[in-house]
Amino acid sequence: MFDDIANYQINENLYLLNKEFLDKEIPFTFDFNIFEYNIGLCSTKKDEKYYYEELPPFFE
DSSP states (O other): OOSSSOEEEEOHHHHHHTHHHHHHHSOSOOOTTTOOEEEEOOOOOTTOOOSOSSOOGGGO
16 A cells, blocks of 8 residues: 555545555544545554544534
8 A cells, every 4th residue: 555655545445455454553433424534654652542532522
């Protein structure tokens, strides 16, 4: 999926092609009816989380 250092927009087809990897590395449920997703390579500690496990109050 990463043939160069860049960001990719994840559409439903790309997600299905790379589902096993994305589900392992990005442990939340993708909802393509509500959001658009982008992914890129970066360096961080494995235990840091940069995503919501629950939706913020705006979406409740």
